[in-house]
Amino acid sequence: NAGVTQTPKFRVLKTGQSMTLLCAQDMNHEYMYWYRQDPGMGLRLIHYSVGEGTTAKGEVPDGYNVSRLKKQNFLLGLESAAPSQTSVYFCASRGSLNHREQFFGPGTRLTVL
Amino acid sequence: GNSVTQMEGPVTLSEEAFLTINCTYTATGYPSLFWYVQYPGEGLQLLLKATKADDKGSNKGFEATYRKETTSFHLEKGSVQVSDSAVYFCALSEGNNAGNMLTFGGGTRLMVKP
Numbered sequence: 381n382a383g384v385t386q387t388p389k390f391r392v393l394k395t396g397q398s399m400t401l402l403c404a405q406d407m408n409h410e411y412m413y414w415y416r417q418d419p420g421m422g423l424r425l426i427h428y429s430v431g432e433g434t435t436a437k438g439e440v441p442d443g444y445n446v447s448r449l450k451k452q453n454f455l456l457g458l459e460s461a462a463p464s465q466t467s468v469y470f471c472a473s474r475g476s477l478n479h480r481e482q483f484f485g486p487g488t489r490l491t492v493l
Numbered sequence: 494g495n496s497v498t499q500m501e502g503p504v505t506l507s508e509e510a511f512l513t514i515n516c517t518y519t520a521t522g523y524p525s526l527f528w529y530v531q532y533p534g535e536g537l538q539l540l541l542k543a544t545k546a547d548d549k550g551s552n553k554g555f556e557a558t559y560r561k562e563t564t565s566f567h568l569e570k571g572s573v574q575v576s577d578s579a580v581y582f583c584a585l586s587e588g589n590n591a592g593n594m595l596t597f598g599g600g601t602r603l604m605v606k607p
Binding site for chain 2: 384411413420421422423424425428438470472474480481482483484485486487
């Protein structure tokens with residue numbers, strides 16, 4: 381049981397390049413989330429999903445897109461990376477409505493030059 | 494909207510000292526409250542939680558009590574160890590939003606010296 385995994389662990393992009401971050405969970409969780417972590421700002425929610433085939437915007441969605449084609453996977457895309465997107469990205473998942481604890485992946489450190 | 498405020502760090506303590514990290518929150522309803530810990534180079538791990546007023550969450554010697562009257566959830570530990578050095582995040586989750594999203598505080602870095 382791996383929990384929540386993220387790939388890649390590190391990535392360096394040039395401004396304007398695109399990439400996709402993959403999050404996978406093996407706990408059969410309905411809810412999945414993408415956060416970014418910046419110094420002194422805690423974690424801010426980018427997008428989330430309440431089930432397969434659904435996505436919704438969080439607090440800071442601009443410049444990102446997501447997809448949840450399979451229940452276990454939640455993809456975060458950057459179509460045209462900008463230096464302001466340099467951050468550490470965390471994926472999380474949660475089970476049923478009554479369980480509010482979220483389980484986090486190890487993070488992806490992204491640098492945009 | 495919801496918000497969480499934590500004391501700014503870093504907090505530097507000697508081993509075996511008493512720890513308090515303050516956390517206060519603003520919420521419209523009756524949130525669940527959490528403390529997460531992030532060790533260097535890792536993701537966040539749930540440390541403890543409380544789901545209703547006067548509940549006390551505890552784990553690994555850490556404790557926090559849900560105080561509705563003061564809207565607080567302060568983290569305490571009686572005797573810290575070097576291995577407790579990490580960043581601690583206070584968070585809340587309210588049941589009235591579609592995704593039961595977590596709202597985080599800014600994090601408090603704890604450094605424990607031998």
